[in-house]
Amino acid sequence: MNLPSSNQPLRRVAIVGAGLVSPLGFGLSETLDALRAGRDCVSGIDSFSVEQTRCQTAGQISHKRLLAPHLRDRRSARLHRVSHMLIAALDELLTHAPGFEPELTVAGTTSGGMSFGENFFRHANARHSAEWVANYTPQKQMGDAQERCGIRAPMQVIANACASGANAIGHAFDSIRSGRYSRVLAGGYDGISELVFVGFDSLQAATPDKCRPFDAARNGMVLGEGAALLALEEFESAEKRGANVLAEIVGYGISTDNHHLTQPNPDGSGPRAAMQNALDSAGMAASKVDYINAHGTATHFNDASEGLAISQLFDNVPVSSTKGMMGHSLGAAGAIETVIAMLALQHGFLPPNINFATPDPELPVNIVANISRRADLKVAMSNSFGFGGTNASVIVRKFGE
Secondary structure, X not given: OOOOOOOOOOOOEEEEEEEEEEOOEXXXXXXXXXXXXXXXXXXXXXXXXXXXXOOOEEEOOOHXXXXXXXXXXXXXXXXXXXXXXXXXXXXXXXXXXXXXXXXXXXXXXXXXXXXXXXXXXXXXXXXXXXXXXXXXXXXXXXXHHHHHHOOOOOEEEEOEOEOXXXXXXXXXXXXXXXXXXXXXXXXXXXXXXXHHHHHHHHOOOEOOOOOOOOEOOOOOEOEOOEEEEEEEEEHHHHHHOOOOOOEEEEEEEEEEXXXXXXXXXXXXXXXXXXXXHHHHHHOOOHHXXXXXXXXXXXXXXXXXXHHHHHHHXXXXXXXXXXXXXXXXXXHHHHHHHHHHHHHHHHHOEEOOEOOOOOEOOOOOOEEOEOOOEEOOOOEEEEEEEEOOOEXXXXXXXXXXX
């Protein structure tokens, strides 16, 4: 497809469908109920031994419920559990967006089928080794979902640490806005694997306690898992075919601070640049943002850097991290949290930052503490910041504003 000329106007980008599976629930309705209730969906790990780890909890998706629709289908039963997450998310999206036929799929992930890789290297001579290798590639799970749902769009996979899901949505947004595509399927996915879990635990980035984003006593994150997909369409195209517009994506910003392999620059320059670039992309002043869904992992350095950046750019904007409720789903986080921002706009509420007890005196940030609140929201920002200083921010606007 030809690139647009430099004087061609930028297109509006509509969200015409969404689907997700996370520890908060299966689908938009269950997720909305969990957010409004401030439900703590973090629980003890049950899929592998955590006897020797400092952290022993995570946000998990019920394996039994995930596989229930496919138990009688032997071929489906062999798929990776992340494939089942994506199939469920894509089924819901297509239900919300009948007639949506993507020209491109952009998916973000960090580890894909990492648990299959673990099994292969532990049992290299086992008779299932070919199955493990086949499912190891990170694009396999998205390919499984597309095949199951009859989608034949070419696929791009972005693996950019914890910003992967947000980068995928942002890349899809830019692809439509510039005129290269009219319809793009975008999102992120990741499943909990023992290798990744133990890695974060060995870094002492994971907490043995509750996940407490932005709290003065925060001492680490918990992992999560999930999948979220968005149907993005050029606005005039969506309007012409009578699509149901859920919200609009209006801005996307990225930055790289290159400060440290696992720690953000404490001056907040990386997150601040990503947020400012998103505002510039939207042609919007910071005062127009009504809510920020923060990256908020509850590690000391991340929250300090992000909180400082928010306080420098915004004046008392409500902020919450929903990771206390569901854990950090890595490559899926940016996609799931963009959907959460969309739900907040649609239903007029501020999602809570649970487990918050003591404000950090060094972070003058307006935290939505513990309980969701009604609010008239028009614009929301979702932040995703990853290892190596990879930062991304997405701005979503309520449809009709």
